[in-house]
Amino acid sequence: xxxxxxxxxxxxxxxxxxxxxxxxxxxxxxxxxxxxxxxxxxxxxxxxxxxxxxxxxxxxxxxxxxxxxxxxxxxxxxxxxxxxxxxxxxxxxxxxxxxxxxxxxxxxxxxxxxxxxxxxxxxxxxxxxxxxxxxxxxxxxxxxxxxxxxxxxxxxxxxxxxxxxxxxxxxxxxxxxxxxxxxxxxxxxxxxxxxxxxxxxxxxxxxxxxxxxxxxxxxxxxxxxxxxxxxxxxxxxxxxxxxxxxxxxxxxxxxxxxxxxxxx
Ligand code: NDP
Numbered sequence: 208x209x210x211x212x213x214x215x216x217x218x219x220x221x222x223x224x225x226x227x228x229x230x231x232x233x234x235x236x237x238x239x240x241x242x243x244x245x246x247x248x249x250x251x252x253x254x255x256x257x258x259x260x261x262x263x264x265x266x267x268x269x270x271x272x273x274x275x276x277x278x279x280x281x282x283x284x285x286x287x288x289x290x291x292x293x294x295x296x297x298x299x300x301x302x303x304x305x306x307x308x309x310x311x312x313x314x315x316x317x318x319x320x321x322x323x324x325x326x327x328x329x330x331x332x333x334x335x336x337x338x339x340x341x342x343x344x345x346x347x348x349x350x351x352x353x354x355x356x357x358x359x360x361x362x363x364x365x366x367x368x369x370x371x372x373x374x375x376x377x378x379x380x381x382x383x384x385x386x387x388x389x390x391x392x393x394x395x396x397x398x399x400x401x402x403x404x405x406x407x408x409x410x411x412x413x414x415x416x417x418x419x420x421x422x423x424x425x426x427x428x429x430x431x432x433x434x435x436x437x438x439x440x441x442x443x444x445x446x447x448x449x450x451x452x453x454x455x456x457x458x459x460x461x462x463x464x465x466x467x468x469x470x471x
Contacts, residue, residue, distance in 0.1 A: 219453040223248030226299040227450065228291065230282050230339055231309030233260035235410030235439050236359055240306055243443035244450070245273035252295045252302075254280045255309065274299075282309055283335035288342045301350050304450045305343045307336055307358040314370035328373035333380040340384075340400070344392055353397025357449045358385050359442075362406045362465045382461045389459030399458040401449050406465035408437035433466030 227244045231237030232253035238260075245251045245268045253261045253275055261277040268275040276298045280291040295302050311331035315324060336358055347354035363371060364378035385402040392398040407427055409417055416423050417436060427436060445464060448454050463469050 220447060220451045221248070222304065222447060222450050225249045225303040225450070226252070226295060226301055227304035227306060228252045228254060228295055228302060228343065229306045229308060230254050230280075230335075231307070231359075232264060233257045234308060234310075235413075236405070236408060236442050237306075237308030238264055239439035240308055240442055240446045241275070242268065243440075243447060244304070244306075245275055246271065247447055249304065249450075250274040250276075250299045252276050252278055252291070252298065254278050254282075254291055256281055281335075282307070282339045283330045285338055285342075288338050291339075292342045292346050296346065301352070302343055302346050303352070303354050305339065305354070305356045306446060306450065307339055307356070309335065310359070310361075312371075312374045314374070316370055317372045320372065325373045329377050329380075332374065332377035333384070336381045336384060340388055344388070344396075344398060347398050348392075348396050354399075355450045355454070356385075356388070356392075356398060356400040357446060358400070358402040360385075360402045360404050360461065362404045362463075362469060364402075364404060364461065365469070385461065386459045393458040399449075399454065401454070401457055401460045401462060403442070403445055403449070403462050403464045404469075405437060405442070406431070406468040408439055408442065410439070427468075430468050430471045431466045432471055435466070437464070437466060 227249045229237050229241040232241045233255035241251050241253050253265055255261055258279045265275045265277045278291050278294040280287040340356055360381045361378040363375045364382040367375050382402050385400050388400040418424055
């Protein structure tokens with residue numbers, strides 16, 4: 208059995224100097240993950256469709272002494288994603304980490320939903336995961352150094368819900384895609400692929416559920432053994448862990464970030 212060296216343990220969680228792409232970097236979770244990566248010393252390519260928000264985050268990160276660059280891209284558009292990969296390589300030389308944190312939902316009963324509306328959510332939450340992971344994987348394979356891919360899906364990937372025929376389907380598909388990509392990419396190319404499944408985290412869209420006097424809040428808490436709802440900063444440790452050497456033996460995993468909701 209190989210002896211465990213101090214240096215190995217000391218370096219387990221570092222992502223310093225790594226190049227990371229974060230999608231949905233304009234959103235609550237994506238912007239916080241990107242900030243966490245940048246503060247941990249990674250060079251971060253911030254991507255999303257809203258250039259103003261991306262530039263504002265990049266300016267904040269640069270002011271904090273971090274390395275960050277902006278590339279506007281639509282994750283479900285192949286040409287846009289190819290340009291994103293090229294931008295990352297042109298800017299920082301390679302890609303080591305991909306964190307997919309964009310997403311969209313429009314809850315509608317199937318009887319009221321058009322096929323086009325269903326397809327829009329599927330493209331935003333499922334096809335886009337495939338497109339981004341595919342072109343980043345091709346780049347990582349060409350580099351020959353492995354890599355880490357982390358996809359933010361949802362606790363709704365494992366259970367249906369009224370009005371969620373698109374969202375649950377797309378998130379369930381993304382979780383299975385992660386498992387399948389691990390089969391394609393880990394043993395042969397050293398690319399680990401995992402997903403994180405959040406329950407309820409604070410964002411512009413969910414802010415109203417954080418009213419502690421509301422029934423929605425109280426009912427959520429009944430199923431949250433952690434005793435509170437999620438804050439975006441709760442995501443940083445998990446995202447760094449899955450991007451670092453500390454998670455080298457983890458692949459094809461769909462990891463519970465529900466504060467215990469799944470088990471309760
Ligand atoms: P936000 O709404 O804060 O951010 C999501 C980002 O995704 C947006 O900033 C937007 O960026 C991008 N986006 C929106 N629509 C589309 C689209 N049609 N195509 C591509 N990109 C789009 O969400 P969160 O940060 O809260 O969520 C991040 C991920 O976590 C999502 O996948 C979400 O489903 C998932 N999740 C979040 C939970 C929560 O409680 N917050 C719970 C469970 C899952 P831009 O407009 O710049 O492209």
